[in-house]
Structure formats: C-alpha cells, structure tokens
Amino acid sequence: MALRADFSRTFPKGPKVEATFEVELDCFSITVLFGASGCGKTTILRCLAGLDRPDAGVISADGTTWFNAPSGCFVPPRQRQVGYVFQEASLFPHLDVEGNIGFGVRSWPRQERQARIVELIQMLGLEGLERRRPADLSGGEKQRVALARALAPRPRMLLLDEPFASLDRPAAEQLRHGLRHVLQALAMPVILVTHNRDEALSLGDRLLLMREGRIRQSGSPSEVFARPDSREAAELLGFGTVVRTRVERRTGGLLGLIAGGVELFAPDPGGDFSEAYACIRGEGVSLERHGPATVTQRNRLAGSVTALHAIGPLVRVQVDCGFPLEALITTWACEDLSLAIGDPVHALIKATAVVVIPVEV
Amino acid sequence: MDLIWEGIKEALRLLFTLDREVLSITALSLALSGLATLASLVMGVGLGLVLALNRFPGKRLVISLVNTGMGLPPVVVGLFVSILLWRNGPLGMLHLLYTPMAIVIAQTVIATPIIAGLSLAALQQLPPDLRLQILTLGATRRQMVWVLIKEARLPLLAAVMAGFGGVISEVGASIMVGGNIKGSTRVLTTATVMETSKGNFDIAIALSVILLVLAFAVNAALTHLQQRRRPR
Numbered sequence: 001m002a003l004r005a006d007f008s009r010t011f012p013k014g015p016k017v018e019a020t021f022e023v024e025l026d027c028f029s030i031t032v033l034f035g036a037s038g039c040g041k042t043t044i045l046r047c048l049a050g051l052d053r054p055d056a057g058v059i060s061a062d063g064t065t066w067f068n069a070p071s072g073c074f075v076p077p078r079q080r081q082v083g084y085v086f087q088e089a090s091l092f093p094h095l096d097v098e099g100n101i102g103f104g105v106r107s108w109p110r111q112e113r114q115a116r117i118v119e120l121i122q123m124l125g126l127e128g129l130e131r132r133r134p135a136d137l138s139g140g141e142k143q144r145v146a147l148a149r150a151l152a153p154r155p156r157m158l159l160l161d162e163p164f165a166s167l168d169r170p171a172a173e174q175l176r177h178g179l180r181h182v183l184q185a186l187a188m189p190v191i192l193v194t195h196n197r198d199e200a201l202s203l204g205d206r207l208l209l210m211r212e213g214r215i216r217q218s219g220s221p222s223e224v225f226a227r228p229d230s231r232e233a234a235e236l237l238g239f240g241t242v243v244r245t246r247v248e249r250r251t252g253g254l255l256g257l258i259a260g261g262v263e264l265f266a267p268d269p270g271g272d273f274s275e276a277y278a279c280i281r282g283e284g285v286s287l288e289r290h291g292p293a294t295v296t297q298r299n300r301l302a303g304s305v306t307a308l309h310a311i312g313p314l315v316r317v318q319v320d321c322g323f324p325l326e327a328l329i330t331t332w333a334c335e336d337l338s339l340a341i342g343d344p345v346h347a348l349i350k351a352t353a354v355v356v357i358p359v360e361v
Numbered sequence: 362m363d364l365i366w367e368g369i370k371e372a373l374r375l376l377f378t379l380d381r382e383v384l385s386i387t388a389l390s391l392a393l394s395g396l397a398t399l400a401s402l403v404m405g406v407g408l409g410l411v412l413a414l415n416r417f418p419g420k421r422l423v424i425s426l427v428n429t430g431m432g433l434p435p436v437v438v439g440l441f442v443s444i445l446l447w448r449n450g451p452l453g454m455l456h457l458l459y460t461p462m463a464i465v466i467a468q469t470v471i472a473t474p475i476i477a478g479l480s481l482a483a484l485q486q487l488p489p490d491l492r493l494q495i496l497t498l499g500a501t502r503r504q505m506v507w508v509l510i511k512e513a514r515l516p517l518l519a520a521v522m523a524g525f526g527g528v529i530s531e532v533g534a535s536i537m538v539g540g541n542i543k544g545s546t547r548v549l550t551t552a553t554v555m556e557t558s559k560g561n562f563d564i565a566i567a568l569s570v571i572l573l574v575l576a577f578a579v580n581a582a583l584t585h586l587q588q589r590r591r592p593r
Contacts, residue, residue: 051496094511104498104499
C-alpha cells in the first residue's frame with residue numbers, strides 16, 4: 001500500500017522538475033519536501049494532486065495508476081482522494097466556516113454532512129466560529145478551516161504546501177503542534193512542502209531534500225541535517241561555514257584539513273580523497289577572548305571579528321581565522337565578551353562538529 | 362423658457378395618462394435591449410471564462426481587443442452591422458436590416474465586449490489558487506466553473522448592468538440598422554432624436570424621463586439583488 005511517484009515535469013523555457021519517491025499509505029507519517037523557494041517542491045505536490053500534468057513517468061497509488069505518460073492515462077484530481085492545503089488558505093469568501101468545511105462533502109446526505117462538519121470543527125478547535133466568514137478570521141483560523149475543508153471528504157493522503165508560511169511565528173507554532181496531533185489520530189500520510197528548517201526538523205518523519213528540481217538526499221530529518229552529502233545541501237541545511245580544504249594528514253580517526261593556512265581537525269568519514277568541504281554550524285562554534293589554552297575542543301583558531309548581526313536573541317558573528325567562519329552565540333554572551341568588529345578572538349570548534357564532505361573529482 | 366416648461370407639463374401628462382404610443386416604444390426598447398443583454402451575457406461571460414481559465418498564444422492580443430471593444434462607438438457598430446445586413450451584403454439574404462432583430466444584433470455586438478471585459482476582470486480578481494482548490498475538493502471542471510461564477514457573481518452582476526446601461530441608451534446603431542420605423546424599430550432613443558428634431562420637445566422630454574427612470578429601475582433592481590445576498 002504505497003504511493004509511487006517517478007515522473008518529471010519540464011517547463012517551457014524553464015527548469016525541469018524530477019521526482020522519484022514512495023510514500024506509505026494508510027499510516028501516519030510526515031514526509032517533508034525541503035528546499036529553497038523555486039526549486040520545484042510545489043510542482044511535485046501539484047502533479048501528485050492532479051493539478052499539474054507531468055511530461056514523463058508514472059504515478060500510482062495502491063497499484064492504481066494516476067498518471068502514466070506512455071499510455072496517456074491521467075486521473076483527474078477528484079478521483080485521487082487527496083487533500084490539499086495551499087499556502088494562502090483560499091477559502092470561499094462568500095461561504096461561512098461551515099459552508100467552507102462542507103464544500104468537499106456537498107453531495108453527502110444532509111445528516112452525514114452535518115455530522116462530518118461538526119466532527120471537524122471539534123477536531124480542529126473551531127467551535128464558535130461556525131458562522132464566521134473568512135474575512136473575519138485570523139490567519140491561523142483560516143488555515144485550520146482550510147485544513148478541515150481538505151480533511152472533510154476523508155482523503156487518503158494530505159498535501160500541505162507551506163501551510164504556515166503566511167502566519168506569524170506564534171500562530172505557526174501553535175498550528176504546528178496541533179497539526180501533528182490531529183493527523184496522527186487520522187492515520188493519514190502527509191507530504192509537507194517547506195523551506196523552513198525548524199518546520200522540517202520538528203514535523204518531519206522523513207525528509208526529501210530538493211535542489212534545482214531534483215531530490216538530492218533523503219532520510220530522517222535529524223540524519224539529513226547532521227550529514228549533508230553535498231556542499232549545496234550543507235548550505236541549504238543552515239551550515240554557516242562551508243569551506244574547501246586540503247587533506248593534510250590522517251591520524252587516530254581524525255583528519256587534519258588545511259583551510260586558509262590553518263589546520264582544522266574533523267572526524268574521518270573514510271574513503272580516499274585529498275580535498276573536502278568542511279561544514280560547520282554556527283551553533284557549534286564557541287568564541288573566547290583569552291582563556292585557557294588547554295580545552296577539549298580540538299580546534300582552537302585565532303582570528304578577528306569582521307561582522308556582527310543580531311537575529312532575535314542570537315548574534316551571528318563572522319570571524320576571519322584564515323578562512324571566514326560563522327559563529328552563532330547568544331546576545332548575552334556577546335555582551336559578556338563585549339565583542340566589536342576588529343576584536344581578536346579565539347574560535348573553539350569540536351572536531352565532531354565539523355562535517356566533512358569529500359570533493360568529488 | 363416657456364417652451365421647456367410646456368414641454369415638461371405635456372411630458373408629465375403623457376406619462377400619467379399612459380399614452381399608448383409612448384408605452385409601446387418603451388416596451389420595445391426594454392424587450393430589444395433586454396434580449397441583446399441576455400445574448401451578450403451568455404457570450405460575454407463565456408468569453409471572459411475562456412480568457413480567464415486558459416493559457417494560449419495570442420491571449421494578450423485577444424484581451425486588448427476585448428478591452429478596446431468595451432469602448433466601441435455605437436455608430437461604428439451600426440455601420441458595420443448595416444454593411445453586413447445590406448441587401449447585397451454577406452448576410453443580406455436574411456432580410457434583417459430595418460427589423461427589430463437588427464437592433465438586437467447591433468446591441469449585442471456593443472454589449473458583448475463590455476460584459477466580457479468586466480467578467481474577465483471579475484474572474485481574475487478571485488484568488489489564483491481558488492480554481493485549483495476547488496478541483497482538489499472533488500469538483501468536476503464544470504462544477505469548478507460554476508463555483509467560480511458564483512464566487513464572482515457580484516462583479517458579474519455589475520458587468521450585466523454596465524452592458525444593459527450601454528445598449529438601452531445608445532442611439533447611433535439603433536437608428537442605422539433599425540431605421541426608426543414606427544411600430545417596428547422605433548425605440549426610446551431614436552424616438553427622442555426624431556421628436557427633438559421635429560420640435561416636439563414635450564414628447565422628447567417624456568421619452569427621456571422614461572429612459573432615465575428605466576435605467577434607474579433596472580439598476581436599482583440589480584443593486585438590490587447584490588445587496589440582498591451579502592448578509593445571509
């Protein structure tokens with residue numbers, strides 16, 4: 001019981017989007033399609049729903065073909081039983097909340113229809129809003145109504161296209177928490193499109209990393225976030241420092257990598273290569289002004305501060321230590337050290353915080 | 362000044378005594394323009410839907426043609442419809458020139474681009490994802506189009522109003538293709554022109570007042586319809 005997709009969609013004078021993956025049906029799991037804006041995530045979702053037509057390949061669910069390029073088979077959206085929630089809720093402005101939720105089940109017998117609407121209103125905590133029009137709803141409420149509307153006809157699968165992108169942070173977080181709960185109870189597989197790292201990490205059971213129209217890497221979100229397998233993936237996944245290095249030596253399971261004239265130690269992933277990208281998350285870098293020279297961190301690099309950027313409660317510090325290094329520290333720590341541009345600092349990085357991606361030749 | 366005053370008095374008398382001729386002219390005007398608006402509604406909204414829902418080469422050109430058509434001078438329409446319906450013209454064998462049908466055809470040509478252009482604008486104002494959203498909720502393409510029409514019904518009503526207002530008040534095309542024949546193709550506007558030129562200001566004013574009241578009544582009815590649906 002699975003959805004199998006293996007298709008491509010080419011846009012005239014535009015990019016080509018390719019997708020090959022499977023999703024288990026009849027059980028709860030959230031598959032995250034993660035990638036930068038414009039990399040083809042939405043196209044894949046639309047092809048699955050039947051809103052867009054691939055040029056080549058096949059899509060099937062449970063052995064039923066939805067799309068087959070050679071035979072010209074194309075099952076229209078209404079026969080696919082797929083729920084879809086758009087980035088902007090797209091509610092029907094002239095219908096109230098009940099009317100919107102009931103739209104997909106308008107052909108059901110009156111009583112069943114009403115019972116289904118009540119059930120969904122309770123499930124998504126929309127009590128008291130039954131008679132409201134979309135114009136009188138908050139962004140979070142709108143998205144919950146859109147979700148209820150998509151779930152009403154009991155779809156076999158739910159497709160979510162950046163459902164939190166138009167919401168402010170607290171509203172998005174609240175909806176995110178509720179969402180997992182609701183969908184788990186329904187035993188429904190979900191494909192979620194997002195470019196938000198927090199969302200991918202907190203919601204996903206599986207992550208498909210997309211870049212330039214193709215799925216480049218897949219696995220559990222924590223695994224993919226910890227072990228990107230290409231320079232581009234590392235940048236996409238939020239590694240603040242990605243630097244090309246030369247392998248100087250291999251010793252005790254560690255690699256000695258030369259970047260910008262300094263040596264960086266990192267765990268040896270094995271294999272034969274002489275050049276590699278060293279990828280470091282800003283969170284994995286500590287800064288000190290003048291501390292003990294003997295620390296557990298294998299990498300202690302001298303440098304100077306070149307830029308400071310406040311992002312919420314954190315400060316992103318750019319350090320020049322032979323190569324440009326990014327550190328993410330708390331505002332508090334930044335004040336403690338009274339860091340300013342030009343200040344000399346030492347950057348401390350655990351060897352295990354450095355991800356090594358061999359350069360393919 | 363006396364002339365105008367006398368004219369207004371006579372006009373009121375004609376109106377309140379329900380003068381037979383005035384009534385029949387009014388009825389004919391309503392019937393012909395109503396028919397033309399109905400035909401334009403079908404073709405105009407249809408064209409608006411085709412333009413709003415499809416992508417095809419030359420779409421921009423068609424849209425600019427429609428937008429140009431919204432301001433078609435009735436005299437020009439009258440001229441071309443006359444040429445078409447002329448006894449020796451391409452459609453001469455239908456013998457339609459100087460018949461009420463000719464007026465309906467000319468007015469349809471005038472109103473269709475108005476309704477098409479405004480329908481297109483109305484449909485394009487809907488959220489772009491709405492169409493796809495409707496499809497994911499189990500609608501057939503036909504049902505989807507119907508929901509879109511319902512969603513856009515207020516601006517579509519406005520389009521109908523604009524179309525009707527355009528044709529009930531035009532004179533150039535009606536006089537050219539209809540010929541202002543008494544009892545056959547004499548409508549409010551053509552009769553007004555004729556009576557004015559004859560110096561019968563009383564009848565001309567009476568006809569104008571009817572024209573204004575008519576335009577007001579139809580628009581008031583449509584407006585009422587619009588306003589009634591909003592709060593449910």
